[in-house]
Amino acid sequence: MRQKRTVWVVSHFEFLGPPYWLDELVSHVASTKPGALRVLRSLHVDPGTWWGVQPCRVDGPPDSEPGRQLLYSRTGKPMKRGYSLAQALRLSRKVRRRREKKKGGTKRPPSRPS
Secondary structure, three states: OOOOOEEEEEEEEEEEOOOOEEEEEEEEEEOOHHHHHHHHHHOOOOOOOEEEEEEEEOOOOOOOOOOOOEEEOOOOOEOOOOOOHHHHHHHHHHHHHHHHHHHHHHOOOOOOOO
């Protein structure tokens, strides 16, 4: 009998906007869960974003369901139970406000060549 092959799909989540909406991007695929965790720990992403790691069968029947998605912080630590999308949205908005303040005070108008 043929062995079932599982891969681990790594997704990156963030809020985009305003108006804010949740965006998910599949960024990597790994052959093992430890390999998937190594990948997401090696990448640097913005505060207010997080990772998802989900097992999926390769070449499975079309009606097969992927496994449960496990959530990890932007640094690769398992998410605490009870962390909500509302908390992530607040953090994302806070980070964007900080960036806008920083950008607003340091930019100069473009100079025109004479």
